[in-house]
Amino acid sequence: MKLSLASFLVAAVALQPALSVRTNSLLIDPAALPALPSAQQAASASADVGLNLTNIQGDILIGMKKNKELFFFFTIVNPTLFRSQLGSGILPLITPTSQLLAVDTQPTTAVNIAFSQRGLNALGITDDLGDTAFTNGQIDNVATILGDETSNWEPAFAGTGIHGVFLLASDTIDNVNATLSQVQNILNGSITEAYSLQGQARPGDEQGHEHFGFMDGISNPAVTGFSTPLPGQQVLDPGLFLLGESGDLVSRPSWAKDGSFLAFRQLQQRVPEFNAFLVDNALSNPNLTADQNAELLGARMMGRWKSGAPVDLAPTVDDPVLAADPQQNNNFNYTHPGFDEATDQTHCPFSAHVRKTNPRSDLNPEDTANHIIRAGIPYGPEVTDAENASNVSSTDPSLERGLAFVAYQSDINNGFAFLQQNWANNANFIFGKATPPGIDPIIGTGGLGQADVPRTPSGLDPSDPTRIITINQDFVVSRGGEYFFSPSLSAIQNTLSLGA
Template sequence: MRLTFSLSLFAAAALQPAFGSTNVVSLKPRTRTNSLLISPAALPALPSAQQAASASADVGLNLTDIQGDILIGMKKNKELFFFFTIVNSTLFRSQLGSGILPLITPTSQLLAVDTQPTTAVNVAFSQRGLNALGITDDLGDSSFANGQIDNVATILGDETSNWEPVFAGSGIHGVFLLASDTIDNVNATLSQVQNLLNGSITEVYSLQGQARPGDEQGHEHFGFMDGISNPAITGFSTPLPGQQVLDLGLFLLGESGDPVVSRPAWTKDGSFMAFRQLQQRVPEFNKFLVDNALSNPNLTADQNAELLGARMMGRWKSGAPVDLTPIVDDPVLAADPQRNNDFNYTHSGFDIDTDQTHCPFSAHLRKTNPRAGLTPEDTANHIIRAGIPYGPEVTDAESAANVSSTDPTLERGLAFVTYQSDIANGFAFLQQFWANNANFPGAKATPPGVDPIIGTDGLGQADVSRNPSGLDPNDSTKIITIDQDFVVSRGGEYFFSPSLSAIQNTLALNVA
């Protein structure tokens, strides 16, 4: 056991730069031969270390100071979310600098296999957690300051009786995010972190996420490829066709485009993280598609059910957008990042304000990023998605019964994570004003209805009927009533993911 932890420490502690007046411990990582990240063909590739270094140099961005999870997106293989309470702030702060900081994985370290640690480690703090560390600065985000529970009634529309109790309480001070290619690696590094912190924290909750197996890698539990639509970030990634290129400040505090002018200096290059545990009721979703299958005469019953699901999501399960292939899937298109995101809902000879033959206005993909449906295209309300599925595959018994098991060990869903520099302009905006708004996009003869995948009535009531239109390509006025929730919020919290220099110079206690 000691050998396992020793090797994990040696591998996880990467060559880190020194920040401020206190040097970070520098240990050379073990050379990996395989990546800790997944790389499905459909997802945009990360930049190489050389590409990222060149792009970041052009804008003065320090990728060695930014925690790796923020810019990496939906590419984790195994990831544990370990939520904790600080019970001894002095001890925690002393160990944060001397023991934990060398394990924190910056963006630069994840861009090449041979610099990746055995397990990537990131950490983020709630407002209560910062308070516990004696940090009382106003970070300029009221949603973060008040916590996610404050957003439930009027913004998110959650049924709080479904929340894990820990998320509704006041005990979560922070979360460690531990990512690797095996759960054994994750668990070994977690034990190492706990040993280093020496009883200064207690676990209050944890959630193990992992990429789905085999050909389903990169797909969420409903079966759809996830993460294709993340934006390109100035100073980090080279845009692919169809990707919006967005300012750093939409995601990193204190950078160009940050909507909040005045922030504490130490928060620069940190980001606000919105975490949500979203249960997915997969057997119920599949049964709904069969029971309400569309009626295209050129398709089989199974294909008509698949078509309804694709139009609800806005993509086929392969990842191909319905806007480019409206009636049948195109896996070749889906696997080509040069084409699978290159659309904006405009088509020659069709009016974008009325055309739903290609993609419904109510489709999840269109609701959360309307592209050319807004003039000019929206550049203010964007997020980087960095979540991962959790829970086992659907069992044969669940499939036969068309009902999700009540056994908590069989719960499955998405550990939903977004990064943004302003929660109210990012995640919360998308949920409240777009997904939950039956009249968005506006000025339509038949209201689009709420998002058929994640939309709610906005009143915190479970299984209330939703009535999206446009899902039938042959009748855009047809309403398909959805009287159950396929996605159930189990709660969440808002966190701040600080830069490595902020951890060392502001959050950690530097002991001479």
């Protein structure tokens, strides 16, 4: 018998295990990143639009805030047993958004779950969720849309065995591992491990930065009914990220409401090669040292300094004070009095990664359809002395590093896939510029399924707009991924645990 949503919420609270009260957050909170709302703020904002934060899995809305996170990809081998344990044993562990907003309500380890189309099929769920990219799986558009070379993919992503993923987040790896053991014991052999990837925030002052050294996640949008917007931050309807909410224009099964599509990508970063490229192609500002000119090139390729300060506001030197102030660090749109936006690359190159993936006033009106919430985390160790000395990444698999990229949206073809194909990989985007921008110098791919195709992004040298800086290698290498559906807690209780 299916429960009403109100009855489900009462039941879910009753099922929640006793929590040891935390005194420190399981999340990180670098000054540069937009702060999460308090529980009170979120409750008030969500009430205004009818958003149910106790029904939405927590990972979707919290962004780049994880400290330690394990991605445990699994195959369902006994669907009947899995369904029975999903509702009775796993559901009480699933962490809703509301539980993460106050330290004293956070669990020891936050647990979220998502399913591939094959995983839903294994559970007997064959409803059309209204997203062809999800239905077909990531490998279906790997070359023509994403530009990946599949020989670099982890075999698990290239096969058909990934039915779902557990996302386990905490402040220690011991907590994560203990919760994984708990999950596996509850599921009692109904799943097998297909693949796993351990992510963690970088140490010390690098917390919140990805492996190239740049602060990550500053430009995530604000969501109506959840976030308190900051200056320069786009405010978007929840339906761009949550199925069935205001702004979602696609017909969905009623049970899919408050779910979200998760695009996962394992993106290896060739850090020694990236650093060597910056040194070898350093700019020549006479007021800067050689190291500063190398840093300037990297900042112009990214569109932000490593601190997070946007080059559009700090075009020549880094400004850590600006970077650490969320009231200022996202408050720009690429327009400047006395400068023509169609020709001016002195402030920020047209090709810069953050501009290619969020063009702001370059589009008129500003884009409100093609957005994602990024919720990834770095993986792998810091660069070794030997790698730094050789300028070459180690081939030892244990030393691979990069970004476990996670993006949430209600339409993958309008979200992640659109950004990669139509903006990052499109040498002519941003349209209407006097000089073609070129391909995104960070994540862009220059060929369909080909590695290390030369790219010539424009505007990287502000003192010489005609200078061509050719990039002959990929600094980011896709190791594969999959598309998943992150269901609401009520969907887990009333649909997925029951099957067809």
